[in-house]
Amino acid sequence: MDAAIDVREITRVFTPRKREPVTALDAVSLSIPSGEVHGLLGPNGAGKTTLVKILSTVLLPTSGSAAVCGHDVVAEARAVRPLIGIVFGGERGLYWRLSGRQNLEYWGALYKLSRSEIAERTERLIQRVGLGERADERVETYSRGMKQRLHLARGLVGDAKVLFLDEPTTGMDPLAAREFRALIAELRGEGRTILLATHDMTEAEALCDRVTLIDRGTILATESPRSLGRVISRFQRIDVEGADDDVLDRVASLPGVASVAAADAGVRIEVAEEGVTADVLRLLVDSGVTSVRTSMPSLEEVYVHLIGDRGLQV
Amino acid sequence: MPLITVPMFTIVFLAIVRQAGRGDLAQYALLAPVLIALWQLSLFCSGEILAEERWAGTLEPTLAAPASFPALVMARILAVTAVALVSVPEVLLAGRLLFGVSLHLRHPLALVLTMLATGFAVAGTALIMAAVFVLTRSARTFQNSLSYPLYVLGGVFVPVAFLPSWLRPLSSVVFLSWSGDLLRASLAAEPVHRLGLRLAVVCALGLAGLALGAGLLERVLSRLKRNGSVGVA
């Protein structure tokens, strides 16, 4: 019962007219405990948005079930709706002709807040997302970053227990995206459960407690960003400087070494099996090479290794 | 859209004249929907062209392209005007099937020449509209407001002779009033008076519209380029 989001064997098939049906999600199961910031990481078209839509009650699954805070998203959609907030990327989803404050008041009313709650929460959210001075100007005059921050505030107006963020930083400039992520990071401390769908590896790594890698409608792995790295720690790499070719040849011939290739300032050795790193290090040190550095792959590398180069073509 | 409403207009107009026992006015009732469709489509098109390009963000690249923008707009307006001719069989069909009336082609040559001149004049006027639409925030509102006032001034159904005299000067610069009178005359039993002169007026008004429209469009676009606000109104 303590799972905030519980997805069981969800499948969603879209049947476009006169074309082959497309399976956007294929028997996906996922459990996210309350208070966790969970990343849903995958390239465009992986099924992230489909899953978020199903969880936020705007799309029905073809089969399987999902629950938010213990309420089924299909049978008990009405119970789910007050508990969730949705924020998606881009500049839409706001009434451009209303001011930021009016937008928040409007949605506050839709989330059935009392008049005093609306006033109080609107003001607090405006301050929080840093729209203070511009709050009474029309949204159409806002910069993209401001619109996105307002969108986040909008998602929070109902005091959501579970927040769905679908590619929230799409199209933002790096500075605005960083500010936006800082805001999301703040939300972690408040006990909200956040599901962040993104194709941005650094974003997932910076914000998430755990990350689910999804591609072509199936889940590849669910781990913490760091242990996800460990999943393929066979791809652990060793950067070496000052090793002569003879030594490198011998390293390359060790069982379990995946590749030896020139890198920035020297050579990068990648291993493909657990425990091989020790063998490589021993050989290098024995050969008198001391400028050696080992490192874990970043989430980005995990992503590329698991999903392949396609992941970069987003 | 106008093509969907054309048969409805035909029904309404024919119903009015028949209910009043004035079958002799059926020709008027058949002509009016055609003129309305012609005007509506060109207005629709000229408004939509720029609004859509603006939405799609293709206005800037189009402006940057070497082709003359007014020429481009013109080509599209002409294409739409041609589509408007579909309204003719629609009207005839609705009139024949529901009311058993049809057009009497008394002066076919005059009719064809008038239609051609009218198409040209519509295109010229639409070009002015296209320029004005760039400047207005909501082209749709503008489009809306240019329908019935023009139908009245242009004598689309009721000849301008029925308008109060102070409106006549205004209606005489609206090419529709010349076109409407000519089209009605070409369906009447009497010979068409001064066909050449009246056609020349329609063409001249079309030409004036074209010149004004092209000039206006160039001015508007260069102003927008200077102010750097082509994309958003």
Added chain:
Amino acid sequence: MRRAGDVLRVLRYAVLSGYYDYQTIYTWRTWMVGWYVRVLSQVAFFALIGKLLHSPERTHYLLVGNAMLLAASGSLVAVASTQWERWAGTLPLLVAAPSSHVVVFAGRSLAFVADAVLTSLGAFFAAAAIFGLPLPWPRVLLLPGLVVSIAVATYALAIFLGGCALRAPGSRNVVSNLATTTMMAVAGVNVPVSFYPAPVHALSYALPLTFGLRGVRGLLGGASGGTVVADVAAQLAIALGWLALALLTFDRFGERGRRTGAIDFS
């Protein structure tokens, strides 16, 4: 009671945002120059046909019918309100919000219904002055009430049609245009309902304009109070019917959108 309060608050904000939308479309000046001239021309266009027919009676008939049609056609704007939400990208957010959608869609377009009432009355009185339509005092003071009843009834129809348009987003313009021209043809606007063959009458009287317009003609033409009241009662019954249909079907259309995936995140 709390629930009623919630609905009212949602309605208030929906009305407000619709009003702001409305404001950006019209200022006083553009309303007068653009819209008012247009609707007055519309009424004049048809009234002039009466002149062409050399019949003051037909002129007045056409004038009244087309002025009242404005109250109906203006309210049909509400058909488009679901599409506005799609454009704004707020449709999925509305579906996922805990309030009923129909209240939102209804409220968002209320400003346009108020506009339809004003437009209709404004065009009516000006055209009456221009074409010399006699106005029976003080009965004419009841006219605004009848115009409101036409606008509200059509508004209910529009919300129903807007719900239908959720399924087929491209159709909304066609739908509202077709509704307007159908009323123009068979609701007693330009010719009496009896002009058409009997099978059409059922459609005529189901339209949200027909009884109201008959009431207006009775009011202006000196019909007995009882006749006018009967027409008004029929008008309200039609309005309630369309409203009930709208309420019953609207959320179901949203459900269908959930099934087909027609509700897009943007």
